[in-house]
Amino acid sequence: MEAAADDAPQLPPYLGIALADVRLVRTAADVEEAQAALLAADVIGFDTESKPTFLKGQSSDGPHLIQLATDRLAYLFQIGAAPSPALPALKAVLESELTMKVGFGLSDDVRRLRAKLGIEPQRVVDLSVALRGGQRNDLGAKSAVAKFFGQRLQKSKKISTTNWASSRLSERQILYAADDAHVALKVYRHWIAAGNVLPPQRPAKARRPRPAAPVPATES
Numbered sequence: 001m002e003a004a005a006d007d008a009p010q011l012p013p014y015l016g017i018a019l020a021d022v023r024l025v026r027t028a029a030d031v032e033e034a035q036a037a038l039l040a041a042d043v044i045g046f047d048t049e050s051k052p053t054f055l056k057g058q059s060s061d062g063p064h065l066i067q068l069a070t071d072r073l074a075y076l077f078q079i080g081a082a083p084s085p086a087l088p089a090l091k092a093v094l095e096s097e098l099t100m101k102v103g104f105g106l107s108d109d110v111r112r113l114r115a116k117l118g119i120e121p122q123r124v125v126d127l128s129v130a131l132r133g134g135q136r137n138d139l140g141a142k143s144a145v146a147k148f149f150g151q152r153l154q155k156s157k158k159i160s161t162t163n164w165a166s167s168r169l170s171e172r173q174i175l176y177a178a179d180d181a182h183v184a185l186k187v188y189r190h191w192i193a194a195g196n197v198l199p200p201q202r203p204a205k206a207r208r209p210r211p212a213a214p215v216p217a218t219e220s
Contacts, residue, residue, distance in 0.1 A: 014151040016179040019171065022074045025086055034075040035089040038068055039099060045069035045185030046094075046101035046124070048109040049177050051165040063112050064165040066090060067181035068101075071189070074178035078167070079117070087117060094121040103184045104128045104141045127184055130198055131191060141180070144187045153183065 025034045038044055046069075050062020066077040077086050084090070093099065094113065103109070106126045113119045128138035145153040159176045169177075 011146055011150060011152040014145050014149065014153045014183070016153075016175065017069075017074055017182045019175060021072065022076065022174055022178040024169075024174070025075050025077045028085065031086045031089045034068070034077075034086075035093060037070055037073065038075065038093045039096060041070045041099055043100040043102055043185060043188060044093075045074070045181035045183070045188075046103040046106065046109070046121075047177070047180040047184065048112065049160075049164040049180075050112065051163055052161045060112070061116070062164070063109065063116065065169075065177055066113075067177050068093065069178065069181035069185050071185065074182045076169075076174065076177055078169075080165070080167070090117070091119050094119050097122050099123065100125060102127055102188045103181065104144070105138070125188075125198060127187060131187070141183055141187070145183060148187055148190050153179075 023030065023034065025031055045067070047067045048063035049065040049067070050060045051064050052060075062079075064079055066079060068075050068077070077084065077090060094101065100123045101121060102125045104126070105128050106124055110121050110124060113121060127144065128140060131144060132139045139147075142153045142155055145151050156172075156176065159172050162170075162173055164173070164177075
């Protein structure tokens with residue numbers, strides 16, 4: 001007699017990144033260290049978090065947190081109402097043509113970065129689409145971890161809907177956010193190591209040049 005679906009053995013949990021390997025980027029020295037490490041990487045994991053909205057018609061003013069991860073460390077950048085001193089570094093990293101950014105479901109993240117911070121991320125690969133392998137539906141992070149690692153990625157809705165605009169993030173928020181970026185990079189590395197190649201990426205839209213200022217006429 002076959003076991004019911006609820007009785008099937010669960011996959012072992014995905015352990016995720018350790019708290020000791022997460023950096024909250026706060027000081028000028030933190031920013032400098034993060035920028036150097038991220039720009040030195042060929043590929044980084046990428047995600048953002050925004051404070052949820054609960055009222056009908058209310059629009060988000062996120063992102064409030066930007067997560068970028070190398071193979072070894074995850075860097076979390078908190079974005080408040082005032083201009084962040086990390087903004088030039090974030091712009092340099094996210095707009096770099098040399099460093100690929102990979103993540104799951106990135107369309108809203110990119111749109112919000114453009115609207116709030118004027119950042120136009122380049123070389124962004126949305127793994128939800130790139131790794132679906134001809135399937136009709138996008139592949140989420142939980143499905144990817146189960147498929148490629150045989151493990152269960154625990155995604156707490158309670159944590160995902162917390163206040164990401166808070167100046168003091170809890171340990172659970174920090175680990176949740178860091179994992180979002182770091183697991184994307186791990187999935188990408190595993191997929192590429194298996195001999196897969198990314199489909200051709202559409203080139204980023206060229207920015208419209210600003211019209212030249214009119215030259216005043218001179219009398220002959």
